[in-house]
Amino acid sequence: MRYLITGAAGFIGSKVVEQLLDDGHEVVGADNLNDAYDVRLKHWRLDRIKERENFQFEKMDLTDRKATHKLFKGAKYDGVINLAARAGVRPSVDNPWIYNESNSDATLNLLHECVEHGVEKFCLSSTSSLYGGDNPMPYSETIDTSRPLSPYAASKKAAEVMCYTYHYLHGIDVTVFRYFTVYGPAGRPDMSLFRFVQWIREGRPVQVFGDGQQGRDFTYVDDVARGTIAGLKKVGYEVVNLGSDKPHLLIDTIRMIEELTGREANLVFSEAHKADVRATWADISKGDKLLGWKPRVQLREGITRLVEWYDENRSWAKEIETGA
Secondary structure (H helix, E strand, O other): OEEEEEOOOOHHHHHHHHHHHHOOOEEEEEEOOOOOOOHHHHHHHHHOOOOOOOEEEEEOOOOOHHHHHHHHOOOOOOEEEEOOOOOOHHHHHHOHHHHHHHHHHHHHHHHHHHHHOOOOEEEEEEEHHHHOOOOOOOEOOOOOOOOOOOHHHHHHHHHHHHHHHHHHHHOOEEEEEEEOOEEOOOOOOOOHHHHHHHHHHOOOEEEEEOOOOOEEOOEEHHHHHHHHHHOOOOOOEEEEEEOOOOOEEHHHHHHHHHHHHOOOOEEEEEOOOOOOOOEOOEOOHHHHHHHOOOOOOOHHHHHHHHHHHHHHOHHHHOOOOOOO
């Protein structure tokens, strides 16, 4: 099979490419390598896959309709997995326009090309941020997501709805994934576990928004990639949670990292951000029933791998901007 993977240098995208290649598929990977965060992370991920057999990389921007059309012209794809996205709750409050362009408009461009070129399967990366702050937990895919708390979540909701419209009008088979707090080696530096590892290892203040009692359904990147690939099967139109079904408190992850690094965290507490939710918790029964998927990597094992990766790449990973 031959697949188009967008966001191929991204945290999840690079893992999806790697696993597809391991399974013997051909992959075309697209990414604009933007500077939303330190591009050294993107190049590190890309370097691990770019020379592999059956992989072709295209640097391009999916918000450019002409460039997106060129990506499809003359190509035959058995499916598209759209993992290209502008991610992050807090930054989206400051610049909602770029989130709408990257997440909603780019998805529309891809869907249009799928129709034009007869691509029948489309997978979309969405987010647990859609569940907001008032829904009962664990979050089921059927509960209301009409009140997102950030432009990031709103842009992903728009992409989900557009996917359904193209499924209805053109018969595209669509699997939408709502990811829950993905972490692991070479992860996004704006995510809590990457930041905590860096700050604790380097003896820097550990910024905690709120009281540290927030719960997060941390999900290891390899598990998420495996679930995403499972979504290439024919389903009609389905939304599927990919989470661990085992929320952990932020403060507990900090204590775990302290133990693994042998360093004590210098905790600095500040007011919680309005766009942040108090807790996330995925109901993952649908993923099991529909795709035969369950997470395999437990939190301690995953954080151990993250700490090991950081130590192996500390010479430059310590310089990555993680903000506050």
